[in-house]
Amino acid sequence: MKRRADRRQDNEAKSVDGAPADSHLPVKRRCLDRPLTCGIALQDLPPELVECVLRYLAVRDVVSLGGTCRYLRDVCNSPRTWRSLCRRIRPDVREAADWRRLTILNHTKGMSFHHFAGRWRTSSNIMPPAAPNGFQRFLVTADNLCILDYWGALFHISGNIRAPSFIFRNGEWETYLNCAALRPDVKDFTVDPRSDASCRRYFYVLASREVRDAKLQVRECDCVEIYHQSTAKRIFKMTFHPSMKMKKMVLLGMEADRQLLLLSGEGRWRTELGKVYSVTINELSFNRPRSYITHLRLRKISEILPDASVTQMCSHHSSVLYVTGDGAVHLEAHSAAIYQDIFGTLEGFNPLNTQTPVPIxxxxxxxxxxxxxxxxxxxxxxxxxxxxxxxxxxxxxxxxxxxxxxxxxxxxxxxxxxxxxxxxxxxxxxxxxxxxxxxxxxxxxxxxxxxxxxxxxxxxxxLLLKVPVFARRISSTRDCLYIMSSYDPEEDNRYRAIPTIASDDAGIGKAAQTCEEFLHQLLRYTSIQERVAKTRDFITHLPLQGYQKDCLWQALGMVQRAAETNRTDGHQHHCKK
Structure with missing residues (x-):
């Protein structure tokens, strides 16, 4: 005991003299107790060292770091940084015009689907193939998928999508499918627009190809190629004149009388921009290979509205929806039942001329x-x-x-x-x-x-399902819901803010007057049940979001239940007295 006391006194004497009392402890522990005196910040490092650090970060972290200050923004947006990140995802890429866009497109691409019924009634992810440079559009066939990337290349994803083999990885179910490059320079593709995926035995591809004319000069022409959905084998090809350029197409009708609608692009004559043409194809004759010449017919909408330029087309089994450059909408219904379902009446329907578009x-x-x-x-x-x-x-x-x-x-x-x-x-x-x-x-x-x-x-x-952060397009069939993920940093926002009107002050004053009248009406009711019911009715007519109305309604319900509970407790306490 005496030796221990003497040793404690010696340590206290050392600490009084200025030496640390815990000098016998290891160096690591003393370093942890001392405050950091390093004054070097990340902004003080040269760009070369910062780029070396950024190579080990995730793509999302690099984007977030670039929004902190101007110096880090310049370093994070440098081509060398994004080239190293892109080669980590795509080692096969050697040259690119925009490394940042290419990296983000490959990082955010993905495909997930949710089975509605059957054995696999769950959500799962498709392992994204490395070849496509982002997912721009996708198409669902009977058993497979077709994906178009941002470079215009079409890929055929083969495999049994309805009953795939799943692998549990990183907390999610994933499935591996085979990916094959079909062809480059693709402009558009389409299938049978019906919801039953079993009817989609063929898919149509609009692409560009080089041909030689009589003078052996190479000219670029547009063509429509038809592939079988299971084997991805081309069974039909139709080539247009070099002066005609197409940019979009949709399908109509049944297999025996299929109508292919083509939207023209910028060709030799600018007056042809936005014109709609149609050609009839019999899919039942694909098993009998033959060569023939067909003619494109100008659609009725381009004849009635010669100055209008169509920019969008949507089709179903017996109807087509056109959107012109100025935002006007026209519908083309081919049956009386569809016309009556959409417009609620048969007035204006001509069964002898079903191609006449009706403005909406x-x-x-x-x-x-x-x-x-x-x-x-x-x-x-x-x-x-x-x-x-x-x-x-x-x-x-x-x-x-x-x-x-x-x-x-x-x-x-x-x-x-x-x-x-x-x-x-x-x-x-x-x-x-x-x-x-x-x-x-x-x-x-x-x-x-x-x-x-x-x-x-x-x-x-x-809907109660997990949606990816970068979800971009959705599609549904009778047995599955498909979600495509992708993000293009160069894509512009298609919407704009509602412009302010000079009469907004008058509208706000009228709305305030309506609220004041409601409060005066609320004072006339004596019971809390009547006031809650009146407030619920008033909330229904307010310009609020659905979840905001639900929140207010739930809050009113809580207030009403609390008031009824307090009244019941007070009555029981009075009875006990």
Whole structure:
């Protein structure tokens, strides 16, 4: 005991003299107790060292770091940094015009699908093949997928999608499929627009190819090639004159009388821009190879509106939707039943001339559209969604099942990334306030078409499934929902803000007066039940989002239940006394 006390006194004496009392401890522990005195920041390092550090970061971290200051933004956006990141994802790429865009496209590409019924009623991800430079568009055939990248190359993803082999990796189910490059210089591709994927035995490809004329000069021509969906073997080819350039195509009709609609692009004559042509193809004769010459016919919409330039086309089995350059919309219905479902009447329908387009009145320019069997969806330049057509299953999302013969606005959904009209349901891919992608759906929920809502819904509801952060396009068949992920940093926002009007002050004053009148009416009611019921009715007419109204309604319910509980407790306490 005496030796221990003497040793403690010696340590205290050393600490008084200025030496640390814990000098006998290891050096590492003393270093941890001392504050850091290094004054070197990341901004003080030369760009070469910062680039070496950035090579070990993820793509998302590099993008986030570039938004901190001007110096790091210049270093993070340098071609050398993105070239090293791109080669880590795509070692086969040697040269690129924009390394940053190429890296982001390959980093964000992905494909996921959700099976509605059967053995694999779950969500899973397809391992993205390394060859495509991002996913621009995708197409679902009977058993396979076709993917078009941003460089115009078409890839055929083969495998049994309906019953794939899954692998559990990184907390998610993934499946591996075979990917084969089909052909480059592809402009567009399409299949049978019906919701039944088993009808999609062939897919059509619009591409460019080089041919030699009589003078042995190489000229670039557009052509339509038809491939079999299972073997990806070309079975038909149609070449156009070099002066005709096409940029989009859609399909109509049945297999025996298939109509291929082609939208012209910038050719030799600029007056041909935006014209619609049609050609009839018999798919049942593909097993009898032969050569013949066919003629393109100018569609009725280009004859009636010669000055209008069509920019978008959407088709279904018996109808086509056209969008012109000024945002006007015209519908072409080929049957009386479809015409009556969409417009609610047969007035104006001519069974002898079904190609005559019917204008759809909408106030603003349309930038996005989708067409189902008996209903359609339009999105204007301000991001507002309008629905029209048959509403038997609630596929219009208006909250009821009343048909609409004119476009009806959906007030609680804005700025959709993509919209899809199915057989009797509608899906909308929309970003939330915290930049998380969500899929909202309405209509029939049979066979799991609306995950989480088996009985369906007459209004748009959030589907209970995991949506990728960079989801861009959606498509649905009878047995599966497909979600494509991709992000292009050079893509422009298609929507713009609603312009302010000089009469906004008057509108705000009128709204304030309405609120004041409501408060005066609320004072007339004595019971809390009556006041809560009146407030619920007032919230219904407010221009709020759906989730905001639900939140206020739930809060009113809590207040009402708390008031009833307090009243019951007070009555019981009075009875005990």
């Amino acid at each position: 009145s909408i106030a603003n320019k349309v930038v996005l559209c989708s067409l189902g069997r008996n209903h359609l969806a339009l999105v204007d330049e301000f991001g507002r969604i309008f629905m029209q057509g048959n509403n038997r299953f609630g596929q219009l999302g208006t909250g009821d099942k009343i048909d609409r013969g004119d476009p009806c606005q959906i007030p609680y959904l804005r700025n959709p990334t993509d919209i899809f009209c199915g057989l009797n349901h509608t899906l909308v891919l929309v970003p939330s306030r915290d930049s998380v992608m969500e899929i909202h759906g309405c209509g029939c929920g049979a066979r799991g078409r609306l995950p989480g809502w088996p009985k369906g819904s007459p209004s748009f509801v959030k």
